[in-house]
Amino acid sequence: MSKFVTQDEFKKIKKGFGNKKVVLCHGVFDLLHPGHIIHFKEAKKLGDILVVSITSEEFVRKGPDRPFFNNDLRISFLTAIEYIDYVLLSKEYTAKDIIECVQPNFYVKGKEYENHSEDITGKICEEAELVKKFGGEIKYTNGYVFSSTKLINNNFNSLSDEVKSYIKDFKKKFSINDINNYIEKMKDLKVLVIGDIIIDEYIFCSVQGLMSKDVGYSTRFLKNEKYLGGSFAIANHINEFCKNTTLFSILGYDDIKNLVIENANFNLDVEYSKQYSTIFKTRYVLENENREELKKLFAITNLKEYNNINSSIMDILKSKLKKIIKQFDLVVLCDFGHGLINKDIIDIIEKNAKILSINCQTNSSNYGRNLITKYKRTNTFVLDQKELKLAIPSYEEDEQNSLKILSNILGSNGFLTRGSKGAFLVKDNEIYSCPALVLKVKDTIGAGDAFFSLSSLCKGVNAPDEIGLFLGSISASLSTNIYGNKYCVEKVNILKYMSTLLNI
Numbered sequence: 001m002s003k004f005v006t007q008d009e010f011k012k013i014k015k016g017f018g019n020k021k022v023v024l025c026h027g028v029f030d031l032l033h034p035g036h037i038i039h040f041k042e043a044k045k046l047g048d049i050l051v052v053s054i055t056s057e058e059f060v061r062k063g064p065d066r067p068f069f070n071n072d073l074r075i076s077f078l079t080a081i082e083y084i085d086y087v088l089l090s091k092e093y094t095a096k097d098i099i100e101c102v103q104p105n106f107y108v109k110g111k112e113y114e115n116h117s118e119d120i121t122g123k124i125c126e127e128a129e130l131v132k133k134f135g136g137e138i139k140y141t142n143g144y145v146f147s148s149t150k151l152i153n154n155n156f157n158s159l160s161d162e163v164k165s166y167i168k169d170f171k172k173k174f175s176i177n178d179i180n181n182y183i184e185k186m187k188d189l190k191v192l193v194i195g196d197i198i199i200d201e202y203i204f205c206s207v208q209g210l211m212s213k214d215v216g217y218s219t220r221f222l223k224n225e226k227y228l229g230g231s232f233a234i235a236n237h238i239n240e241f242c243k244n245t246t247l248f249s250i251l252g253y254d255d256i257k258n259l260v261i262e263n264a265n266f267n268l269d270v271e272y273s274k275q276y277s278t279i280f281k282t283r284y285v286l287e288n289e290n291r292e293e294l295k296k297l298f299a300i301t302n303l304k305e306y307n308n309i310n311s312s313i314m315d316i317l318k319s320k321l322k323k324i325i326k327q328f329d330l331v332v333l334c335d336f337g338h339g340l341i342n343k344d345i346i347d348i349i350e351k352n353a354k355i356l357s358i359n360c361q362t363n364s365s366n367y368g369r370n371l372i373t374k375y376k377r378t379n380t381f382v383l384d385q386k387e388l389k390l391a392i393p394s395y396e397e398d399e400q401n402s403l404k405i406l407s408n409i410l411g412s413n414g415f416l417t418r419g420s421k422g423a424f425l426v427k428d429n430e431i432y433s434c435p436a437l438v439l440k441v442k443d444t445i446g447a448g449d450a451f452f453s454l455s456s457l458c459k460g461v462n463a464p465d466e467i468g469l470f471l472g473s474i475s476a477s478l479s480t481n482i483y484g485n486k487y488c489v490e491k492v493n494i495l496k497y498m499s500t501l502l503n504i
Contacts, residue, residue: 003079004087007101010051013086014102021047024104026095028055030067030149032077035110042141043108044083052078053088053098061093062149063497064438064481093492094123096130103134114140149503159504162435167504174467176502182463183471183495186241189460192325193238194248194349195334195341197270198230199256200445200484201282205297217297219284225486228263230279231334233446233485237453237475238332239266240491246328248321250309250340252278269324271317275310277302279338283445294443294483303365309339318344325352330460332453335360337370350377357456359448362387373409380459380468381406381414382452388416400424400431413465415455415472417448423476425469432466434473437501441480450479450489474498 005013014022023046029036044050054074060067067074071089078087090098099107113124128138153159159167205219212218228236235247245266251257256278261268284297309317317340325331331353335341337360349356358381360372371391372383383391383406385399392402403416407426416424422435451472458468474497478489 003084004075004089007088007097010086010088010101017049020049021105022049022051022102023047023106023108024051024053024095024098024102025108026053026055026090026098028060028062028067029074029078030060030062030069032081037081037083039108039110039141040081040083043106043139046106046108046139049085050083051086051088051102051104052084053090053095053102054078055093055095056089056091059091059093061493061496062500063493064440064477066500095127099127099130099134104131104136107131107136107138109138109140111140111142149500153500153504159501160435163437163501164504166433166435167501170466170470171502171504174464174470176499179467179471179498180495182458182461182467183241183491185461186457187243189242189330189457190244190246190328191238191242191330191332191457191460192246192248192328193231193235193332193334194321194345195231195234196279196336196338197228197232197247197249197251197256197260198279198281198336198338200227200229201225201280202227202484203282203284205284205286207286207297219286219297225483226259227484227486228260229281229446229449229485230336232260232264233488234332234334234449234453235264235266236485236488237450238457240488240494241454241457246324248317248324250276250313250317252276254278269320271313271320273310273313275313279303293441299364301365303338309342314342314344318348321345321348322352325349326354328354330355330357330456332456333358334449334452335370337361337363337366346375350375355379355460357381357452357459359383359452360387361448362390372406375410378410378412378414380412380455380465381410382417382448382455382472383414384417384448385419403431404429415451415469417451417476419444423451423469423473425465427465432469434469437473437477438480443483444480446482446485447476447479449485451476453489454494471498474501 023043025043057067057071075087078084088098131138203224204222206222208218208220231247231249235245239245246269248269250271253272253274280302282300286295286297288295331349333349356378358375358378362370368390373391388402392405403424403426407414413427420436420439425432454475455468455472458471474494475489478493
């Protein structure tokens with residue numbers, strides 16, 4: 001009989017164990033090495049039956065392109081080891097389903113897990129309690145600690161030479177404990193996110209060919225999905241790290257009102273208006289059969305040429321903002337150029353925000369009319385290459401010099417996101433670069449927002465801007481593997497990917 005069995009099969013097999021003691025080891029086990037063999041050998045000595053389970057590839061949180069080896073290969077490695085009696089596959093982020101299935105006498109982890117407070121996911125304590133619930137106990141092996149992640153990073157083509165070089169230089173200045181200390185401080189920040197809530201609608205199509213009597217695609221409708229984007233997505237990212245996040249915005253009286261309220265895991269300070277239409281951006285997209293990256297066919301928005309918000313509503317918004325803004329440690333301003341952020345709102349924010357982070361976006365509906373240079377004061381900023389060119393329209397200056405000029409105009413350090421080229425930080429008139437951490441992407445929509453969210457939080461806790469560049473780049477890279485703003489970038493995923501990258 002094969003060592004690899006389903007959870008249901010194992011439950012039936014276990015009935016015949018009698019009084020035999022069952023030992024469980026769980027992990028990703030991406031690349032087997034001598035440390036694993038020693039670990040399994042020591043674990044087997046604790047009982048009669050050794051069960052080893054792995055996390056299924058879709059639930060591995062070590063970053064894009066991990067695990068390096070797929071489920072079938074990892075299972076085949078484990079079934080070849082003589083000490084192992086059964087191999088199971090977990091289809092959850094933690095070992096919860098496996099522990100409930102196996103109910104081991106001993107749950108065995110490596111000695112690096114012995115100090116539970118050092119587990120960045122915080123799940124080892126939950127797993128230990130679950131083992132105890134079923135009458136078992138947790139044990140730790142004492143063998144040599146190797147790292148599959150480190151071996152893969154340094155010996156396989158999982159990271160580019162450019163990324164490895166960047167990480168090695170970064171580690172000379174900052175440790176993982178330094179970064180975790182700043183992340184821990186983010187919990188206590190009071191953050192106010194200001195900006196338009198935008199509904200991103202994705203209509204998935206398959207292209208049948210060209211229209212027979214016209215120029216254009218003929219497509220077949222597959223499905224449509226609505227994602228809460230704009231300032232809502234940014235507040236969602238931030239709320240992963242902060243206990244007190246508030247979104248200040250405006251919505252129309254429509255079905256979206258309930259959708260926003262139902263999905264907000266943070267505080268809402270939203271004005272509703274019958275004279276205002278919630279912003280919709282509809283994209284017709286094609287899923288590539290050979291690659292995961294979406295192809296955008298065309299887009300439609302419901303925006304008027306100038307989305308002028310009723311003056312009485314603006315008066316209410318200004319009055320509310322004046323009352324609450326000083327209560328917050330950090331103001332994250334998402335200026336999408338759709339009418340909410342007018343001169344009066346800007347004046348209130350610039351005069352009253354304790355720490356201010358600005359993202360001033362250019363899009364097809366506001367092209368050339370929403371430049372970041374309209375601001376007189378900020379503590380940090382994020383913009384992309386097109387927005388920089390419009391802000392500093394000079395043929396004589398290259399991108400780095402243009403970024404320095406903008407930094408001097410705004411009187412602050414800031415960031416330039418550059419897509420597949422990575423990102424720049426301008427700090428004290430010097431340029432620092434972070435390469436793109438991933439090049440295999442599903443969708444770049446929302447990546448800039450994810451970068452902006454984390455870099456803003458770093459400024460809020462007075463972290464060095466190099467850490468803001470690093471964490472912002474991690475958040476952006478993870479975001480590119482999510483369609484639109486379907487999900488926020490979870491804190492645990494950022495922590496795990498950070499750990500992966502720093503393990504070289």
